[in-house]
Amino acid sequence: MSEATIQGFRERILARQPLRIRGGGSKDFYGNTMSGDVLDTRAHTGIVNYEPSELVITAKAGTLLLDLKSALAERRQWLPFEPPEFAAGSTVGGMVAAGLSGPGRLAHGALRDYILGVTLMDGEGRVLKFGGEVMKNVAGFDVSRLMAGSLGSLGLLLEVSIKVLPVPVAEATVRIPMNERDALTAINRWAGQPLPITATAWLSDTLFVRLAGADAAVKAALPQVGAGGTAISAENAPWIALRDHAHAFFKGDAPLWRLALPTTSPALTLGTPLIEWGGGQRWLRGEHDANHLRALARSHGGHATRFRGGDPAIAAFAPLDPVTLRLHQELKRRFDPQGLFNPGRLF
Amino acid sequence: MTTPTRKPSLHSAEHDRYFSTVPVGALLAELATLLPAGNLLTGKEDLKPYECDGLSAYQRLPRAVALAETEAQVIAVLKACHQAGVPVVARGAGTGLSGGALPHEDGIVLSLAKMKQIVRIDPLARLAVVQPGVRNLAISEAVASFGLYYAPDPSSQIACSIGGNVAENSGGVHCLKYGLTVHNVLRVRVVLIDGEVVEFGSHAPDAPGLDLLALFIGSEGLLGVVTEVSVKLTPKPQSAQCLLASFDDVLKAGEAVAAVIAAGIIPAGLEMMDQAATAAVEPFVKAGYNLDAAAILLCESDGTPEEVAEDVARMQAVLAHSGAIEVRVSTSEAERLKFWAGRKAAFPAAGRISPDYYCMDGTIPRKALGTMLSAIATMEKKYGLRCINVFHAGDGNLHPLILYDANIPGQLQTTEEFGAEILRLSVQLGGTITGEHGVGFEKINSMCEQFASDELRAFHGVKSAFDPHGLLNPGKAVPTLHRCAEMGRMHVHAGQLRFPELERL
Numbered sequence: 065m066s067e068a069t070i071q072g073f074r075e076r077i078l079a080r081q082p083l084r085i086r087g088g089g090s091k092d093f094y095g096n097t098m099s100g101d102v103l104d105t106r107a108h109t110g111i112v113n114y115e116p117s118e119l120v121i122t123a124k125a126g127t128l129l130l131d132l133k134s135a136l137a138e139r140r141q142w143l144p145f146e147p148p149e150f151a152a153g154s155t156v157g158g159m160v161a162a163g164l165s166g167p168g169r170l171a172h173g174a175l176r177d178y179i180l181g182v183t184l185m186d187g188e189g190r191v192l193k194f195g196g197e198v199m200k201n202v203a204g205f206d207v208s209r210l211m212a213g214s215l216g217s218l219g220l221l222l223e224v225s226i227k228v229l230p231v232p233v234a235e236a237t238v239r240i241p242m243n244e245r246d247a248l249t250a251i252n253r254w255a256g257q258p259l260p261i262t263a264t265a266w267l268s269d270t271l272f273v274r275l276a277g278a279d280a281a282v283k284a285a286l287p288q289v290g291a292g293g294t295a296i297s298a299e300n301a302p303w304i305a306l307r308d309h310a311h312a313f314f315k316g317d318a319p320l321w322r323l324a325l326p327t328t329s330p331a332l333t334l335g336t337p338l339i340e341w342g343g344g345q346r347w348l349r350g351e352h353d354a355n356h357l358r359a360l361a362r363s364h365g366g367h368a369t370r371f372r373g374g375d376p377a378i379a380a381f382a383p384l385d386p387v388t389l390r391l392h393q394e395l396k397r398r399f400d401p402q403g404l405f406n407p408g409r410l411f
Numbered sequence: 412m413t414t415p416t417r418k419p420s421l422h423s424a425e426h427d428r429y430f431s432t433v434p435v436g437a438l439l440a441e442l443a444t445l446l447p448a449g450n451l452l453t454g455k456e457d458l459k460p461y462e463c464d465g466l467s468a469y470q471r472l473p474r475a476v477a478l479a480e481t482e483a484q485v486i487a488v489l490k491a492c493h494q495a496g497v498p499v500v501a502r503g504a505g506t507g508l509s510g511g512a513l514p515h516e517d518g519i520v521l522s523l524a525k526m527k528q529i530v531r532i533d534p535l536a537r538l539a540v541v542q543p544g545v546r547n548l549a550i551s552e553a554v555a556s557f558g559l560y561y562a563p564d565p566s567s568q569i570a571c572s573i574g575g576n577v578a579e580n581s582g583g584v585h586c587l588k589y590g591l592t593v594h595n596v597l598r599v600r601v602v603l604i605d606g607e608v609v610e611f612g613s614h615a616p617d618a619p620g621l622d623l624l625a626l627f628i629g630s631e632g633l634l635g636v637v638t639e640v641s642v643k644l645t646p647k648p649q650s651a652q653c654l655l656a657s658f659d660d661v662l663k664a665g666e667a668v669a670a671v672i673a674a675g676i677i678p679a680g681l682e683m684m685d686q687a688a689t690a691a692v693e694p695f696v697k698a699g700y701n702l703d704a705a706a707i708l709l710c711e712s713d714g715t716p717e718e719v720a721e722d723v724a725r726m727q728a729v730l731a732h733s734g735a736i737e738v739r740v741s742t743s744e745a746e747r748l749k750f751w752a753g754r755k756a757a758f759p760a761a762g763r764i765s766p767d768y769y770c771m772d773g774t775i776p777r778k779a780l781g782t783m784l785s786a787i788a789t790m791e792k793k794y795g796l797r798c799i800n801v802f803h804a805g806d807g808n809l810h811p812l813i814l815y816d817a818n819i820p821g822q823l824q825t826t827e828e829f830g831a832e833i834l835r836l837s838v839q840l841g842g843t844i845t846g847e848h849g850v851g852f853e854k855i856n857s858m859c860e861q862f863a864s865d866e867l868r869a870f871h872g873v874k875s876a877f878d879p880h881g882l883l884n885p886g887k888a889v890p891t892l893h894r895c896a897e898m899g900r901m902h903v904h905a906g907q908l909r910f911p912e913l914e915r916l
């Protein structure tokens with residue numbers, strides 16, 4: 065770890081002014097309005113350790129996500145949760161702090177499922193190391209995973225260790241004409257069967273299904289899943305466009321809402337959604353009444369996020385119940401007693 | 412393990428809060444009114460079954476055992492204990508192997524074993540909502556007719572409770588592919604020490620705010636009491652096949668493990684047993700292991716029949732290339748289960764060949780398996796004790812079983828020293844002192860070697876955010892700085908001894 069960079073971070077923290085932790089800024093739009101001076105992590109860069117046969121990679125927080133991914137690709141490995149990049153500059157630290165996952169979330173789990181260890185600097189400038197590089201580790205509270213999606217509210221990430229997996233040998237995508245209700249039923253049914261479905265997306269009466277895994281498994285499942293559909297390119301391009309919000313659905317300035325719902329929640333009678341993750345992640349565009357949307361999501365057991373755009377006065381995230389909020393505040397006080405890190409961005 | 416007795420006297424040196432001066436009489440009277448008749452145990456004979464968990468080397472009696480049947484009773488008991496300032500140790504099935512459910516001598520044990528309803532099964536959404544006392548295997552049995560199961564399968568799955576699994580973040584022989592408890596639990600309902608009820612996680616893919624579900628899982632009963640768990644259900648694979656590979660050298664077996672992973676294969680299970688372990692189980696279960704082999708590997712593939720065939724062929728090639736002297740492929744479900752029966756019987760077999768055994772649980776990078784095995788062989792001579800090795804090799808999680816006899820004076824202590832040395836080496840090799848059994852009471856001193864004082868302070872911070880008075884399972888999982896200083900344990904850091912910043916209070 066470059067001592068000078070670390071010392072630089074520490075001095076910023078010890079100056080006791082609110083800080084806005086920032087990597088490549090590819091997710092500046094995400095979360096509540098930010099305040100504080102920017103603390104740029106990008107000087108702290110580099111892959112610290114990568115051992116393909118250990119299925120783990122450790123990188124400094126300012127490392128470009130692109131660099132990390134190309135190192136993995138050279139050894140035919142990847143991040144199966146397919147983190148969105150949104151822009152070329154996104155960093156590994158930002159990826160973990162944002163905690164977002166892409167299409168692979170459906171079959172492979174979320175980013176937090178892959179976090180094995182972190183090194184962070186707390187609000188007193190102390191360097192703390194949690195977890196490690198091994199697959200199973202229950203010594204001490206799981207502070208590493210707590211950092212996933214914490215949006216920098218608890219500490220400055222310095223290094224992260226992430227579990228990686230081999231890239232699936234085979235992959236195929238099919239497009240099936242289907243209305244929303246039928247699509248939701250079909251994908252939930254399939255999910256209960258041992259099929260190698262690794263991503264789904266539904267929009268405009270079309271269901272896209274990606275199969276991936278062993279060659280034989282994909283071949284065997286294709287007829288079952290793809291009946292009535294057409295196989296489209298073997299390439300992953302459509303899924304990358306979805307992942308990075310480059311797809312036409314995401315174009316323009318209209319507010320983007322994200323609903324996280326139990327996959328079996330019925331079709332909502334609200335606008336024209338893009339539905340991912342087997343029904344678990346539903347995107348909406350346009351002006352929606354936040355309270356109404358949140359109440360609706362809650363009534364199905366989920367929550368709604370003002371993901372991008374819209375009225376900055378509306379909280380980005382669904383409100384926490386009082387007990388959960390109290391725990392958030394108590395934890396914040398332990399890691400960041402002066403309240404320096406990304407004040408208000410997450411809660 | 413049977414009979415060894417040693418009062419965990421180390422406790423008095425802990426400088427955790429002392430609770431011995433807190434009067435409990437009035438509390439016990441109150442608890443009796445809060446629980447159904449017969450659900451508050453206070454007689455010595457009634458308390459005896461609760462004096463230890465699966466690690467019976469440590470035993471002590473609590474002041475009382477409260478058997479809760481509903482969440483309302485859990486709330487009432489915790490509120491009363493909170494008010495009285497009396498410690499509470501939650502307990503599931505008591506199969507833990509780190510003394511996590513060891514009672515506190517001035518406190519009460521809160522048993523969740525009677526809360527064993529399966530609340531709801533939703534096959535379409537692939538989830539089940541269950542009470543904390545439901546046994547791990549009972550979930551899979553209840554959902555089997557839907558072609559689903561609950562993936563984490565600790566060897567204790569017939570007995571252990573899902574609440575205990577959540578508290579320990581338990582794993583099983585299939586967690587390399589299917590993940591640990593943390594990857595398979597969607598939501599928990601928790602009662603905090605002050606009686607407040609809160610839910611972490613969601614039936615949706617995520618919940619707003621910090622991931623308190625991840626923080627809670629594996630928290631060993633220190634942050635709250637689980638009253639309901641929503642688990643993710645997995646479709647049962649259509650087929651599975653197991654390879655049984657024999658090696659004439661443990662190092663080759665270790666290298667074969669890395670080679671399988673390096674070939675881009677994630678087996679459903681990848682387990683290793685050394686010769687001493689196969690010798691212990693074979694007469695007992697007749698799994699058909701090659702007793703001349705220095706080590707065997709069990710390597711499983713599951714999925715569609717086509718997928719399994721493809722994987723098996725690839726694994727066979729890798730194992731042969733890694734110098735296996737024999738590779739057998741299960742040809743029927745009965746044979747596959749027979750291969751596994753030996754592995755699953757490893758702990759009972761140890762209990763058959765030795766009066767007592769002590770199970771360790773370090774995790775190391777896979778590439779260090781060989782180094783660890785050689786080091787353990789040297790330690791066997793140093794301590795004059797035998798050790799048989801069963802490893803969750805695929806994820807580097809080791810279960811060396813040290814054989815000893817508690818009736819021989821001093822042998823338990825020698826065993827503990829042997830174990831502590833294995834754990835120290837695990838940390839030095841870049842691993843951890845516990846992969847799935849938890850720190851509990853047992854490994855509290857070894858925590859001082861894995862973590863520096865700043866990290867321990869951060870853990871104390873997490874604990875106090877949930878439980879400011881330290882009433883939930885005190886003296887477990889996270890040592891005080893004072894204890895570390897007093898034990899003279901030093902933080903060991905991947906390969907070297909770093910001189911610790913430990914305060915000498």
Ligand SMILES: Cc1cc2nc3c(=O)[nH]c(=O)nc-3n(C[C@H](O)[C@H](O)[C@H](O)COP(=O)(O)OP(=O)(O)OC[C@H]3O[C@@H](n4cnc5c(N)ncnc54)[C@H](O)[C@@H]3O)c2cc1C
Binds near residue numbers: 566578
């Ligand atoms: C033969 C044998 C084989 C085993 N194999 C494995 C294995 O393969 N993998 C593995 O991971 N473990 C294994 N274990 C260890 C043990 O079974 C697990 O740790 C299990 O999860 C403990 O569950 P339990 O219900 O028995 O918990 P207990 O032993 O009763 O308690 C364990 C801890 O959980 C806390 N706790 C229990 N219930 C709750 C609750 N409702 N709320 C809050 N805290 C609670 C307790 O306070 C304690 O700290 C094995 C044990 C044995 C005896």
